[in-house]
Amino acid sequence: EVQLLESGGGLVQPGGSLRLSCVASGFTFSDYAMTWVRQAPGKGLEWVSLIDTSGADTFYADSAKGRFTISRDNSKGTLYLQLSSLRAEDTAVYYCAKGRGSSYPHSRYLDYWGQGTLVTVSS
């Protein structure tokens, strides 16, 4: 059974940093692209970042560029999202999600999602 378990969320002050983790199990982690998606309270889904199977290629939404860094450790089956220079508008549940494949197009839509971790940016 595929499982994705996020952690690392919490309350942080504006300008602060957090590192989110997502531990994967039930599939060969290194064979799939991974994506972070966030959802502000009561709002829709916002794609944040994608990383390819090896970690060599990464992609970001404009809202994340220069502030967030996606990475992965295939030996640990873990996906990360380093958040820095956080703003109130970054407050959201952050989901990690598995791409259905390793390359376009199947890497880019999301067949399994974690339950999310809440990041609250407030003073």
Place this chain on the structure above:
Amino acid sequence: ETVMTQSPATLSASPGERVTLSCTASQSVSGDLAWYQQKPGQAPRLLIYGASTRATAIPARFSGSGSGTEFTLTIGSLQSEDFALYFCQQYNYFPGTFGQGTEVEIK
């Protein structure tokens, strides 16, 4: 950025009804369109990818169609468990933008 627009924002329907949700892209995304269902307090679930291919274990009452800029999700006969929020996502371009969602509510 490719903007995805869903309509209607809210759809009121009765169990057993056939409903159609729409999703329009601001530029052609070919057939790179997915649909997700989200229930309160839960993560989204993949329903459709490639505009018309049902994901694993998705009931046949869910069907998708369209290409280019116009897409639809049809639920053939609404079941109680289908009342939820539905999002479309294009993945032809980065970032893989989502629509704002359509809520299917009980009439």
